Amino acid sequence: MKPTNTSDPSHFHKVVDCQYACPAHTPVPEYIRLILARRYTDSYMVNWEANVFPGVLGRVCDRPCEPACRRQRVEEKPVAICRLKRVAADNKEEIKDRLPIIPTKKNGKKIALIGGGPASLTVARDLMPLGYECTIFERDAQAGGMMRTQIPSFRLPLTTLDSEVDVVLDMGVERRFKGDVTSMKAVMDEGFDAIFVGTGAPSGRPLKMDGLEEAGDHVEIGINWLAGVTFGHIKKAPKRVVVLGGGNTAMDCTRTARRLGAQEVKAIVRSSYDEMKSSEWEREDAMAENVEIIPNHTPLRYVVEDGKFIGVEFDRVKTHWEKGKRKLISTGEAPVLVECDLVLVAIGQDASFPWIERNLGIDFDDWGMPVLNKDTLQSSHEKVFFGGDAAFGPENIITAVAHGHIAAGSIDRFLNKEKDVNAVPVGEYSLTSQKMGIHEWSYQSAVSNDPRNTVPVMNLEEALANIDAEVELGFDEKLALSEAARCLSCDVQTVFLGERCIECVACEDICPMDCINFIPNGDEDDLRARLRVPAIGNDRDIYVSGELKSRKIMVKDEDVCLHCGLCAERCPTGAWDMQKFLFKATQIEVA
Amino acid sequence: MSYLKSKFHHPKLAKNDLGLTYRDYEGALSTLCAGCGHDAVGAALVQACFELSLEPHKVAKLSGIGCSSKAPTYFLGKSHGFNTVHGRMPSVATGASMANRSLKYVGMSGDGDTASIGMGQFAHVVRRRLDMTYIVANNGVYGLTKGQTAATADKGSHTKKGEEILWSAIDLPTMALQLGATFVARSFSGDKDQLVPLLKAALCHEGFAFIDVLSPCVTFNNHATSTRSYDYVREHVEAGNIADFVPSREEITTKYAEGESKDICLHDGSLIRLHKGKDGYDPTDRFAAINAIEQHRIKGEILTGLLYCDPTLRDMHDFLGTTETPLNTLDEKTLCPGNHALAGINNSFR
Numbered sequence: 015m016k017p018t019n020t021s022d023p024s025h026f027h028k029v030v031d032c033q034y035a036c037p038a039h040t041p042v043p044e045y046i047r048l049i050l051a052r053r054y055t056d057s058y059m060v061n062w063e064a065n066v067f068p069g070v071l072g073r074v075c076d077r078p079c080e081p082a083c084r085r086q087r088v089e090e091k092p093v094a095i096c097r098l099k100r101v102a103a104d105n106k107e108e109i110k111d112r113l114p115i116i117p118t119k120k121n122g123k124k125i126a127l128i129g130g131g132p133a134s135l136t137v138a139r140d141l142m143p144l145g146y147e148c149t150i151f152e153r154d155a156q157a158g159g160m161m162r163t164q165i166p167s168f169r170l171p172l173t174t175l176d177s178e179v180d181v182v183l184d185m186g187v188e189r190r191f192k193g194d195v196t197s198m199k200a201v202m203d204e205g206f207d208a209i210f211v212g213t214g215a216p217s218g219r220p221l222k223m224d225g226l227e228e229a230g231d232h233v234e235i236g237i238n239w240l241a242g243v244t245f246g247h248i249k250k251a252p253k254r255v256v257v258l259g260g261g262n263t264a265m266d267c268t269r270t271a272r273r274l275g276a277q278e279v280k281a282i283v284r285s286s287y288d289e290m291k292s293s294e295w296e297r298e299d300a301m302a303e304n305v306e307i308i309p310n311h312t313p314l315r316y317v318v319e320d321g322k323f324i325g326v327e328f329d330r331v332k333t334h335w336e337k338g339k340r341k342l343i344s345t346g347e348a349p350v351l352v353e354c355d356l357v358l359v360a361i362g363q364d365a366s367f368p369w370i371e372r373n374l375g376i377d378f379d380d381w382g383m384p385v386l387n388k389d390t391l392q393s394s395h396e397k398v399f400f401g402g403d404a405a406f407g408p409e410n411i412i413t414a415v416a417h418g419h420i421a422a423g424s425i426d427r428f429l430n431k432e433k434d435v436n437a438v439p440v441g442e443y444s445l446t447s448q449k450m451g452i453h454e455w456s457y458q459s460a461v462s463n464d465p466r467n468t469v470p471v472m473n474l475e476e477a478l479a480n481i482d483a484e485v486e487l488g489f490d491e492k493l494a495l496s497e498a499a500r501c502l503s504c505d506v507q508t509v510f511l512g513e514r515c516i517e518c519v520a521c522e523d524i525c526p527m528d529c530i531n532f533i534p535n536g537d538e539d540d541l542r543a544r545l546r547v548p549a550i551g552n553d554r555d556i557y558v559s560g561e562l563k564s565r566k567i568m569v570k571d572e573d574v575c576l577h578c579g580l581c582a583e584r585c586p587t588g589a590w591d592m593q594k595f596l597f598k599a600t601q602i603e604v605a
Numbered sequence: 606m607s608y609l610k611s612k613f614h615h616p617k618l619a620k621n622d623l624g625l626t627y628r629d630y631e632g633a634l635s636t637l638c639a640g641c642g643h644d645a646v647g648a649a650l651v652q653a654c655f656e657l658s659l660e661p662h663k664v665a666k667l668s669g670i671g672c673s674s675k676a677p678t679y680f681l682g683k684s685h686g687f688n689t690v691h692g693r694m695p696s697v698a699t700g701a702s703m704a705n706r707s708l709k710y711v712g713m714s715g716d717g718d719t720a721s722i723g724m725g726q727f728a729h730v731v732r733r734r735l736d737m738t739y740i741v742a743n744n745g746v747y748g749l750t751k752g753q754t755a756a757t758a759d760k761g762s763h764t765k766k767g768e769e770i771l772w773s774a775i776d777l778p779t780m781a782l783q784l785g786a787t788f789v790a791r792s793f794s795g796d797k798d799q800l801v802p803l804l805k806a807a808l809c810h811e812g813f814a815f816i817d818v819l820s821p822c823v824t825f826n827n828h829a830t831s832t833r834s835y836d837y838v839r840e841h842v843e844a845g846n847i848a849d850f851v852p853s854r855e856e857i858t859t860k861y862a863e864g865e866s867k868d869i870c871l872h873d874g875s876l877i878r879l880h881k882g883k884d885g886y887d888p889t890d891r892f893a894a895i896n897a898i899e900q901h902r903i904k905g906e907i908l909t910g911l912l913y914c915d916p917t918l919r920d921m922h923d924f925l926g927t928t929e930t931p932l933n934t935l936d937e938k939t940l941c942p943g944n945h946a947l948a949g950i951n952n953s954f955r
């Protein structure tokens with residue numbers, strides 16, 4: 015194999031599992047170390063730079079980073095990355111003086127941002143400091159998108175949301191709120207230099223079955239119902255509620271219903287429990303509030319007898335896999351009737367663009383979704399960009415933020431004559447040695463054995479009594495520090511300098527995880543098979559050196575490296591060094 | 606400074622017949638200099654004991670004084686150990702072995718500990734063919750006392766300060782051969798592919814097994830004019846043969862053409878399978894071995910591999926007819942057979 019090219023950041027970037035998995039590439043270990051040093055405001059700003067809404071995301075992020083966390087592979091459970099973010103947000107001090115300076119002299123370019131959700135807000139956050147004039151068009155009276163209208167306040171307090179949304183708006187964004195955009199042409203005619211569409215995926219899918227019409231207002235679309243709760247139109251739920259669907263929206267419906275007085279709340283899903291779409295923790299939280307989850311039930315019809323709504327009838331099914339495709343097969347048992355007073359349908363949402371005229375040069379595919387360049391998010395109309403749920407269908411906040419960054423970068427390049435919109439930069443990075451003394455490092459190299467800490471929660475009765483009460487209380491400082499110490503600092507890379515190595519094999523011997531190998535070269539499969547512990551079945555890149563004096567090479571399996579630095583401490587020649595790889599996908603000047 | 610190695614280990618780490626991983630055979634975190642060859646020797650021993658599925662409590666480590674003699678703290682943390690005085694490990698090992706034959710004895714010594722102060726004891730333990738594995742971690746210096754020249758340093762090579770070595774080196778494998786060792790090998794700490802099978806064979810050999818391991822001292826003897834540096838040793842080793850260790854329970858599947866390989870069957874039924882090196886010779890011929898070592902030395906090469914092995918020769922316990930039962934488990938009746946046994950002995954002198 016050829017030696018790994020470490021001047022290309024991609025090898026080291028992939029080693030930082032959490033950061034790599036984060037759509038916005040938040041420098042996770044960097045902010046966790048700052049928490050460990052109790053530098054909460056600094057930690058917050060590292061987050062803010064990358065993800066714009068640390069207080070929000072520290073509570074409700076879908077956290078794709080956690081399933082990727084290395085700690086899960088070497089111990090049991092991932093670092094509570096998300097909840098540590100909340101620690102930074104909860105304990106931060108004033109940040110005004112650290113925010114980027116907004117030029118008073120504008121660059122003369124005007125940008126329209128349609129929809130005021132996290133995607134558009136991110137574009138504004140990135141472009142305002144560069145001198146662009148941004149205008150947000152929003153149907154509702156306030157910005158925030160589904161973070162405001164859908165995510166219940168017992169998970170995300172309004173104060174948290176408001177403060178982070180305001181930071182962006184206060185950069186001088188022009189607000190055209192309380193007005194539906196009904197014509198893209200009209201917006202275009204206003205002469206904007208670029209238009210970003212961040213209108214989300216706001217249409218909840220209905221479930222059409224027998225009895226729907228007769229059932230009347232006993233059946234509601236989940237996301238509309240949640241918005242009704244947010245806006246105060248809905249203040250009560252009946253005693254028995256059935257939620258159809260097993261995603262995160264369904265879980266929010268169940269928990270909201272519990273708070274509005276429902277006593278028997280059931281989430282009924284077609285799939286098996288393990289295949290449910292919701293995150294494991296969302297299910298656990300719902301069940302902790304006495305929500306019953308019933309898997310393997312396919313709805314058949316809404317039951318209305320003599321004009322009276324009775325409930326929903328289900329067929330019992332089994333999951334069957336055929337050629338990698340899931341099939342639900344009836345068990346043949348008699349249908350079951352689940353009696354209830356209200357059905358909330360939470361089986362998916364779609365983006366739709368009835369307000370975009372089809373003759374403007376913006377192409378749509380067969381499913382009604384815009385045709386986009388995936389790397390730039392530019393549509394077939396060069397001035398129009400899409401992001402968030404409006405781009406590829408419903409995802410989550412952090413994906414909307416990541417799209418916002420990409421689109422902002424594309425818009426900036428598009429409007430800069432010297433730049434090529436398609437020349438997407440890889441991001442900036444630096445590598446800094448962490449060596450302080452012979453065996454001293456400027457990061458916590460010792461590996462903590464603590465198991466994952468659980469976040470304290472409010473007592474159930476109290477939580478159910480007040481819909482706005484935040485259920486999770488957050489880590490206190492002691493728990494936060496213990497949790498932060500669990501992070502392995504995967505960004506502190508083991509950097510190998512082959513020309514210094516004398517092949518004493520001390521590093522190979524000391525490594526607690528058997529990562530390091532000195533073996534004759536071969537092709538990749540062959541190398542992987544010949545490692546101390548074969549690296550077969552993990553798709554992580556291996557780190558390969560050039561030929562050493564004995565004609566062997568050094569091969570490191572990065573998969574379970576603890577970043578403990580013992581290899582570097584044991585090396586007599588400094589052939590290993592521990593270097594912090596700080597990767598930033600976004601460039602914004604913060605103090 | 607890290608004082609601890611994480612107890613986390615690779616989730617796919619192999620287990621041996623006892624259900625242990627090699628990590629279960631490790632000792633405390635080493636305090637030797639980073640890059641010391643002795644740590645690699647320890648790691649090779651850990652690997653050998655793990656692969657042989659030795660029960661840790663069935664092994665005893667013995668040593669004298671020196672960095673090498675200190676090294677047993679850093680391997681086999683769950684085995685017995687005795688750090689004796691300088692050069693006196695052989696007599697303590699002899700006593701221990703007399704009292705309990707059922708343990709495997711591993712002596713870890715240095716070139717100072719063996720070839721200087723301990724020379725007398727070394728000569729006699731070889732001559733008596735004590736059933737043990739005797740390792741010398743040979744670095745050409747007294748590492749622990751800051752790098753004075755050892756008796757194994759090559760004549761004409763230079764100390765770190767630039768002084769020429771005036772005296773001829775003592776070649777420990779040659780001495781061991783002359784004094785009656787029944788297993789003699791030489792290896793290099795930086796070559797575990799060679800060292801681990803040799804250690805396994807030595808541990809399974811009944812009788813005195815001697816291994817001279819070139820084990821560079823990074824701090825006091827790794828300079829350009831040394832003949833014990835990593836670079837020098839790596840460039841000058843010449844493997845006389847390549848030894849594979851085949852445990853008794855393993856079916857032998859690989860076949861070699863006539864003349865290509867040679868098997869030596871050990872007491873416990875395991876095999877040493879030898880593949881010839883460049884100028885391979887017969888390791889069952891003691892004279893040829895002594896000759897080959899000297900020939901290579903004259904050429905400026907260091908001959909490594911299994912130099913000699915004869916598993917048929919008797920060891921000390923065979924000569925003395927000692928009991929197989931550890932003395933601490935002999936009951937009172939056997940230990941004190943009473944008046945009539947004494948009468949019998951007395952009668953034999955009349």
Ligand SMILES: Cc1cc2nc3c(=O)[nH]c(=O)nc-3n(C[C@H](O)[C@H](O)[C@H](O)COP(=O)(O)OP(=O)(O)OC[C@H]3O[C@@H](n4cnc5c(N)ncnc54)[C@H](O)[C@@H]3O)c2cc1C
Binds near residue numbers: 129132165194195414
């Ligand atoms: C119940 C529920 C719970 C969720 N929970 C989570 C969670 O815990 N974590 C998570 O990460 N994600 C969650 N999500 C998903 C997340 O809210 C979205 O993925 C995210 O908000 C998408 O951001 P966006 O900017 O693309 O669009 P949105 O947030 O949907 O914002 C779009 C905005 O555009 C406005 N708009 C739309 N059309 C027009 C128009 N024609 N004119 C003017 N304005 C218009 C809308 O009013 C809205 O304010 C949840 C979603 C739902 C439904």
Ligand SMILES: Cc1ncc(C[n+]2csc(CCOP(=O)(O)OP(=O)(O)O)c2C)c(N)n1
Binds near residue numbers: 714748
């Ligand atoms: C009776 C006695 N004499 C001298 C010493 C001092 N001393 C300690 S270690 C040592 C030499 C050790 O050399 P070696 O066996 O080669 O071990 P190394 O440190 O090189 O591995 C000496 C002379 C001692 N400890 N005891």
Ligand code: SF4
Binds near residue numbers: 031033082083500
């Ligand atoms: S251990 Fe820390 S740096 Fe490594 S993946 Fe987990 S959170 Fe990220």
Ligand code: SF4
Binds near residue numbers: 526575578
């Ligand atoms: S930092 Fe070095 S010693 Fe520690 S686990 Fe990684 S490779 Fe092994």
Ligand code: SF4
Binds near residue numbers: 514517521581640
């Ligand atoms: S410890 Fe250093 S010199 Fe020794 S093998 Fe490892 S990298 Fe090479």
Ligand SMILES: [Mg+2]
Binds near residue numbers: 715748755
């Ligand atoms: Mg020595």
